[in-house]
Amino acid sequence: MDAFVHVLDGFSVSLQPGNLWYTFVGVLMGTVIGVLPGIGPSAAMALLIPFCYDLNATSALIMMAGVYYGAQYGGAITSILINTPGESSSVMTAIDGYQMARKGRAGAALAVSAWGSFIGGTVGIVALTLLAVPLTKAALGFGPAEYFMLMLVALTAVFTLTGTSPAKGMLSTMLGLTIATVGTDLQSGQIRYAFGLPDLQEGIDFIIVVIGMFAIGEVLSALEDKFYKKSDIIRLKGKLMLTREEWRRSAKPIARGSLIGFLVGVLPGAGATIASIMSYSVEKNSSKHPEEFGKGAIEGVAGPETANNGASTGSMVPLLTLGVPGSGSTAVLLGAFIMFGIQPGPLLFQTRPDLVWGLVNSMYVGNVMLLLLNLPLIFIFVRLLYIPTGILLPIVLVLSTIGVFAINNNVLELYLCLFFGIAGYVFRKVDIPLAPLVLAVVLGGIMEQSFRQAMTISSGSLSIFVGSTLTIGLAVIGVGILCFTFYGTLSRRKRIANADDN
């Protein structure tokens, strides 16, 4: 009962006109930042900190949280329109979202992202309100061994799901894992593949790889199309927003995505990214038309976009209940708590219920604002498709360069980005999927470190990987995905062979 009163009190905090204004400023900034490739929500939030000194802690945190989940909405826009995911959690969106845009359904893809994000986010907040404490307990069950198995399953899902053949997907994954080993090894303190350059000692930032492979690679290949072949791109076709049929196809992916997103998002680490992968995997495997995935299936946009927004809410759970940030952006939020002299931790719900519930409830309001903001913006964003190539490509290049340079103010990283751009162009030429490589760069580091942590804890015994119900469950899922894929490949080959015979 007491808790219920606190929740209601939270609404009175979040609905104060001042706080409504800061929610609006936050989500608006988030949307803008989400659209710019490279400049992620965490950098934006950190830049906001000095401007928050004059505010009270609750208003400041409400605004910063707005930037955080607002950016998740914006992240889909560049994935869909120019095939450049701004964060790792939008990589899966780019696969089908960009193909939809090429078929004239950019408006529908953007609309389903906005609706999916709204529903995923809102379901996430309800779950956060009701289940924060039990979910925290469940998340603590994930130790190094469980994390390793989770990463293994996620990467298996990625390479089996994307592209034309599992072999090419696996190649792409392996290259990504290799890139992930660059830098200082946490366990031994050894520096690997840095070639004496201090700039490489912390590894290669995911943003550099993603902007290179996706944005620069896309620019190069668009340039080639421009000169050597006629474009088969249809800018806009049919209804701008969702048709009745598209709504019908998206409903279940959105429902499932909300659930997956929140549950996986609670795990500290790479929650939102894993959630988007899992959702894509579930949708493709449960679809009656798996062959449409990768060619512009709306389910492939609806599911992951819902899941990553659900997850961004989910990652607030460990932050609020334990004082542990679940992602880079929530780490900045944690920093902001400390700047305001608030000690985040397990007692926060008791000591500052006004702040916790004010913040949580502002997210309901923020999500409504984001939906109302993003739906009309679609009319503007689709105009991007009509910008002539000769103007659009340089704009993409400039934004990408600024985005990469903004991370660490480092020139070497610009060269690296160019290198990945050329690699991305080659990958497109030989038809190797990009997503597995990029996601392996994000997840590979955690995967390797978890493996080694688990091995240290078990004193070198592999039995730790089948030592708990969770690890066994994850192993079963992984093997299941592999069997499913090879069965699918075999039966497809058989069908093709039969067709040839006939």
Added chain:
Amino acid sequence: MRLNTRVIRRARSIALASGFAALSTYAFTANAQEAWTPSKVVEIVVGSAAGGGNDKSGRAIQKVLTQENIAEAVVLNKVGGGGGIAYGYVSQKTDPHFIAISQGGLMSNHISGRSELDPLTDVTPLSYMGNEAVAIAVRTDSPYKNIGELLDQLEKDPASLSISVGSDRGGANHSGIALLAKAKGIDAKKLKIVIFGGGSESVTNLLGGHIDVMSQLQNNAIPHHQAGTMRILCLTSAERAASVPDVPTCREEGYDVIANNWTVVLGPKNMTPEQIAGWEAILKRVSESDTWKELMAASSASNEYKNSAETKEFFAADYQRAKELMTELGMAK
């Protein structure tokens, strides 16, 4: 109306920060004739990403400089080489408007051979701004009720317990448990040390029962000790912490161990005595400000100030101490 002035002030501080340095000729009142004062935008270089580690210290200093009209300042995050890129960047400047926030990694990077930058000759220590002790913590349901019982177990079998030191291999966290082991006569190299991405990962893994002990800067453990989910066995500080008065120091428990992570503000290699004195005055003012005190209190750190000469002496001693320990752990080059 309030909002309008705020917006204007923000716009102004953005304009200033982005290079209209001439506007920011705020005179620094004390010793206005002799002491050096910043005459343009100060760059506070931080070796961790926005929001993490000493970024908070950097932004607190920025806040005080701006609010007290000492100078306009920007925070520049130069991540890489365990802080090495940030230190190297400031070290080579010939302009005193660049400062870096440094921590223990400055020593261990050089000792392990990861960085060429010699902390004793390549930078100018300007002021020592505080430090934070290490807490040795277990879960509340752990069989070890005090540090003595834990060390007895480690004496029987040094590799029987998994101990997390966060990401701080060879740093303050690691030295906390290693020095305790040494005091008990245990070979610290034989301990089963697990490295995680940082303090928060140690916390979740300890709470989840995946590791047995964590040796971690005290701000990680204190909230959980207060909530009754963790038990801090001892703190590696000289005095008890005000926020957890029930927790003894390791010294009180009979192990004479002091380990902490300090925060020192550095300037470029070559600075004039006037410039050093100017920064000392500014940083002293920062350390006495409410902003800095609040930050120190919220992260359970102790607010201790040393001037440039004292910090230099401290550096020499700390380098020696870190080198001895890292040699014993087999981590010195």
